[in-house]
């Protein structure tokens with residue numbers, strides 16, 4: 395296989411899907427795939443056997459979910475475009491608005507088209523520190539309606555409420571958030587039919603407290619008679635994908651530097667944005683192995699650096715470097731800056747065979763330009 399390529403592993407996907415399905419089976423809740431994290435629609439027929447549907451961030455994801463996944467198609471956006479709303483009604487079953495003004499603008503039309511209508515609330519409960527870029531409850535956030543901005547007169551138009559406040563978190567953070575939702579919006583929970591707990595639940599992580607999640611869901615169902623939705627992205631594909639690359643050149647400038655055929659800026663932008671250090675197969679922390687390298691991309695960006703890693707054997711031209719946990723927020727975020735080619739997409743089936751699902755080339759680069 396020509397590198398770089400994303401490799402998605404069917405067995406690892408199934409392992410995650412079974413955990414998610416067990417939560418649905420135990421509680422009767424519905425779990426949707428958040429396509430913003432992972433939209434490899436080749437896998438949708440498999441995912442559809444386990445999950446209830448998809449959620450979308452706007453028109454195109456809603457269309458993809460409707461056309462390729464089926465089941466329930468939900469959509470939430472901070473604001474909808476007037477010129478897209480009619481088409482959105484063709485694909486979405488549940489439409490979640492960000493503000494009372496958006497409900498007033500589009501709610502009656504969506505209701506007339508037979509859609510289920512929700513409002514995203516902001517419980518103003520931050521359970522994460524550091525990454526304000528990923529904290530919808532940070533002061534000044536535009537995401538979700540605060541208790542002060544809630545307009546009770548709209549309740550007859552609403553079928554459900556939605557919140558999304560977590561990022562890679564365990565069930566204890568959800569418990570705190572649900573308590574804040576109950577404190578601020580508890581009297582409205584009985585007036586609606588469903589509550590969507592958003593994403594950010596790391597349900598398929600080894601240390602995730604699934605039983606606590608089940609207790610929280612049951613509490614909401616029993617106290618308020620609600621249908622419960624969750625819409626994780628990461629948890630669906632956690633540890634189910636790799637980005638396989640090769641060393642193009644090793645050079646030395648104070649440190650040993652391995653230039654790879656993959657780029658942080660183009661192929662794994664969250665490494666720079668978040669920022670975070672992706673696991674590399676067979677590596678250790680810098681300085682802990684015999685050979686330490688700065689792994690870097692082939693673009694012009696000085697900061698196109700993935701990080702410093704140690705290996706037991708030296709890296710040479712042609713050595714394979716495999717980044718782990720690369721199915722989430724990668725393929726959906728790639729770009730062709732510098733004319734970088736997009737990584738191919740490869741699927742490893744349960745019987746071990748590899749299928750190249752997609753090869754990208756010059757046309758994909760040129761097609762985005764004019």
Ligand SMILES: Cc1ncc(COP(=O)(O)O)c(C=O)c1O
Nearest residue numbers: 428431558593594595626627628
């Ligand atoms: C509204 C909403 N739902 C679901 C998700 C999925 O979150 P995650 O991939 O962390 O589970 C996000 C992520 O930003 C989101 O904004």
